Amino acid sequence: MPKVLVSDPIDQVGIDILSQVATVDVKTTLSPEELIQILPEYDAIMIRSGTKLTKEAIEAGKNLKIIGRAGVGVDNVDVPTATRMGIVVVNSPEGNTIAAAEHTLAMMMSLSRFIPAANQSLKGGKWDRKSFTGVEVYKKNLGILGLGKIGSHVASVAKSLGMRVLAYDPFLTAERAEKLGVNLVDLEILLREADYITLHLPKTKDTAHLINAERIAIMKDGVRIINCARGGIIDEVAIADAIKSGKIAGIALDVFENEPLEADSGLRELGDNVILTPHLGASTEEAQTNVAVDVAEQIRDVLLGLPARSAVNIPGLRPDVWQKLKPYLQLAEMLGNLVGQLAGGRVDTLNVKLQGEIANSESQPIVVAALKGLLSPALRERVNFVNASIEAKERGIHVTETRDPSVEDYSGSIHLTAHGNQGQQSVTGALLGKSEIRITSINEFPINVAPTHYMLLTLHRDMPGIIGRIGSLLGNFNVNIASMQVGRRMVRGEAVMVLNIDDPLPSGLLDEIVHIQGVTDAFVVKL
Numbered sequence: 001m002p003k004v005l006v007s008d009p010i011d012q013v014g015i016d017i018l019s020q021v022a023t024v025d026v027k028t029t030l031s032p033e034e035l036i037q038i039l040p041e042y043d044a045i046m047i048r049s050g051t052k053l054t055k056e057a058i059e060a061g062k063n064l065k066i067i068g069r070a071g072v073g074v075d076n077v078d079v080p081t082a083t084r085m086g087i088v089v090v091n092s093p094e095g096n097t098i099a100a101a102e103h104t105l106a107m108m109m110s111l112s113r114f115i116p117a118a119n120q121s122l123k124g125g126k127w128d129r130k131s132f133t134g135v136e137v138y139k140k141n142l143g144i145l146g147l148g149k150i151g152s153h154v155a156s157v158a159k160s161l162g163m164r165v166l167a168y169d170p171f172l173t174a175e176r177a178e179k180l181g182v183n184l185v186d187l188e189i190l191l192r193e194a195d196y197i198t199l200h201l202p203k204t205k206d207t208a209h210l211i212n213a214e215r216i217a218i219m220k221d222g223v224r225i226i227n228c229a230r231g232g233i234i235d236e237v238a239i240a241d242a243i244k245s246g247k248i249a250g251i252a253l254d255v256f257e258n259e260p261l262e263a264d265s266g267l268r269e270l271g272d273n274v275i276l277t278p279h280l281g282a283s284t285e286e287a288q289t290n291v292a293v294d295v296a297e298q299i300r301d302v303l304l305g306l307p308a309r310s311a312v313n314i315p316g317l318r319p320d321v322w323q324k325l326k327p328y329l330q331l332a333e334m335l336g337n338l339v340g341q342l343a344g345g346r347v348d349t350l351n352v353k354l355q356g357e358i359a360n361s362e363s364q365p366i367v368v369a370a371l372k373g374l375l376s377p378a379l380r381e382r383v384n385f386v387n388a389s390i391e392a393k394e395r396g397i398h399v400t401e402t403r404d405p406s407v408e409d410y411s412g413s414i415h416l417t418a419h420g421n422q423g424q425q426s427v428t429g430a431l432l433g434k435s436e437i438r439i440t441s442i443n444e445f446p447i448n449v450a451p452t453h454y455m456l457l458t459l460h461r462d463m464p465g466i467i468g469r470i471g472s473l474l475g476n477f478n479v480n481i482a483s484m485q486v487g488r489r490m491v492r493g494e495a496v497m498v499l500n501i502d503d504p505l506p507s508g509l510l511d512e513i514v515h516i517q518g519v520t521d522a523f524v525v526k527l
C-alpha cells in the first residue's frame with residue numbers, strides 16, 4: 001500500500017477517500033525538521049496552508065508522487081522544485097470560492113458596523129451605542145482587485161447590495177467584466193474612486209506590496225480595505241501607519257505576511273477599526289468538505305495511475321477527456337520514443353502534428369506525452385508527465401504544434417518530426433479500433449506496423465535480393481523475425497523496412513546490415 005501523510009487538519013471525508021488506496025498518517029503538529037525527516041517514507045502528502053513545502057522539504061520527499069493542497073493558493077509549495085522532481089501538485093480551485101467570498105462580505109459588513117468591537121464592548125459589561133455608529137455600503141463604490149472566482153462572487157453580491165463595483169484585473173476581458181456588470185478600470189482610477197477596496201488576486205512578484213504607502217496616498221480619505229487573498233500583497237507597515245493617521249477608516253485582514261501572525265505584531269495593537277481573523281476564509285464546513293474530497297480524490301487517482309483533474313504543474317484533464325485521449329497519449333509517447341531513437345543524436349526541434357479526429361483536441365497533454373517518449377531513452381524513469389516539458393526546455397528542444405483535420409487515412413493520427421544534429425526524422429502513428437497502436441509511416445514512407453519491444457528498421461533501395469540478404473544475416477545470428485513490413489512510395493525507388501524481432505540484435509550485426517549494397521541506413525529500436 002502506498003503511504004500518504006496528512007500534515008494539516010483535513011475533513012475526515014478526505015481521509016476516508018485516501019484510505020481506500022493508501023495507509024494514511026495524520027500528523028498535524030510536525031516541525032519543519034520533523035517533516036523533512038519523515039517525508040522520504042511517503043508517496044503523497046496532503047496539506048492546507050499551514051505546512052510549508054520548501055525546496056528542502058520537497059527534495060527530502062524522494063518517493064513523493066503527488067502533493068495535494070486542499071485549497072486554492074499553492075504559495076506554500078515550492079512548485080518549481082516539485083515539477084523538477086516529477087511530483088504532481090494538485091489543488092482545489094473552486095472548493096472554497098463561496099466560503100472566501102462570504103468571509104470577505106462578512107468583513108466588509110463588520111468593518112461598516114463595528115460588529116466585533118460592539119460585541120466585545122457589550123460582553124465587557126457596557127451598553128455603548130454612541131461609539132459604534134457605522135456607515136452603509138448601499139450606493140458606495142467597491143473596488144475589487146482581481147476579478148477571478150472569488151472576486152466575481154463578491155462583485156455579484158455587492159451589486160445586489162446596491163454597490164457600484166469597479167474592478168482592476170489586467171488579465172480579464174472587457175466582455176467578461178461587462179457580463180458581470182462591473183466597470184473594468186485602471187488601478188489608479190479604482191484606488192481614487194473606491195470607498196471599499198477588496199483584494200482577490202494571487203501573491204506573485206508583481207502583486208507583492210501592491211498596496212503600499214504611495215498607493216494608499218492616492219486613495220479616498222476614509223477608505224476601508226479588506227484582504228482575504230494573501231498576506232504580503234499589502235504592506236502591513238504602510239497600512240498600520242495609514243490607520244494611525246486616519247487616512248484609512250478601517251481595515252479587515254484574514255491573511256498576513258507571516259503566518260501565524262507574530263504575537264507581538266503591531267497590527268494586534270490597532271483600534272476597533274481594525275479586524276483581524278486567523279486565515280479563516282476557507283473555514284466553513286462546506287468548503288472543508290469540498291476541498292478535502294476534491295484533493296483526496298485526485299491523490300487517490302494519481303496513486304492508481306490515473307490523471308489529476310486540477311494539477312497546477314501538468315495539464316489537468318477531466319476524466320471524460322482523459323478517457324478519450326488516453327490511447328493517443330500512449331501513441332504519442334511511443335512515437336516520441338521512436339523518433340528520438342531514429343534521430344540518434346541531439347534533437348533541437350520537435351513538431352507535433354495532430355491529424356484527423358484529434359486535430360481539434362487539447363494538444364498540450366499529447367505534446368507532453370511525445371516529449372516524455374522522446375526523452376525516455378536518455379532519462380528513463382527520471383522523466384514523467386510532470387517534468388517532461390521542463391526537461392525538454394532545459395535541453396533546448398523547441399516544440400512546435402500543427403493541426404490538420406483533413407487527414408483521413410485513419411480516424412485520428414499523430415505525426416512527429418524531429419530535427420537534430422544528425423538530420424531530420426519523422427514518424428506517424430494511428431489507432432486501430434479504439435486503442436491498438438500502429439506505426440503508419442516512417443520518414444513519410446507508408447507502412448502499417450504494430451510496434452514491438454525490439455525492431456529493426458532499414459532505409460534501402462527497393463530492388464530484388466536486399467530483403468533476402470538482411471533476413472539471412474539475421475538467421476545466421478539466430479535472430480528470430482516475428483513480422484515484416486515494407487513501405488515504398490514508388491517501385492524500385494527508396495523504401496523502408498520494419499522487422500519486428502524477438503531478440504535484441506547482437507553487437508556488430510547492425511554494421512553488417514548497413515554495409516549491404518543498397519541499404520542506406522539501418523536502426524535498431526527498443527520500445
Ligand SMILES: NC(=O)c1ccc[n+]([C@@H]2O[C@H](COP(=O)([O-])OP(=O)(O)OC[C@H]3O[C@@H](n4cnc5c(N)ncnc54)[C@H](O)[C@@H]3O)[C@@H](O)[C@H]2O)c1
Nearest residue numbers: 073100146147148149150169171200201202228229281282
Ligand atoms: N483567505 C482564504 O482562506 C482564501 C481562500 C481561498 C482563496 N484565497 C486566495 O484568494 C485569492 C483569489 O482566489 P481565486 O480563487 O479567486 O483565484 P482566481 O485565480 O480565480 O482569481 C485571481 C484573479 O486575479 C487576477 N490577477 C492576477 N494577477 C493580477 C494582478 N497583478 N492585478 C490584478 N489582478 C490580477 C487574475 O486575472 C484572476 O482573475 C488567491 O490569492 C487565493 O489564494 C484565500
Ligand SMILES: O=C(O)CC[C@@H](O)C(=O)O
Nearest residue numbers: 048049071072073096282
Ligand atoms: O487552508 C486553508 O484553510 C486556507 C486556504 C486558502 O488560503 C486557499 O488559498 O485556498
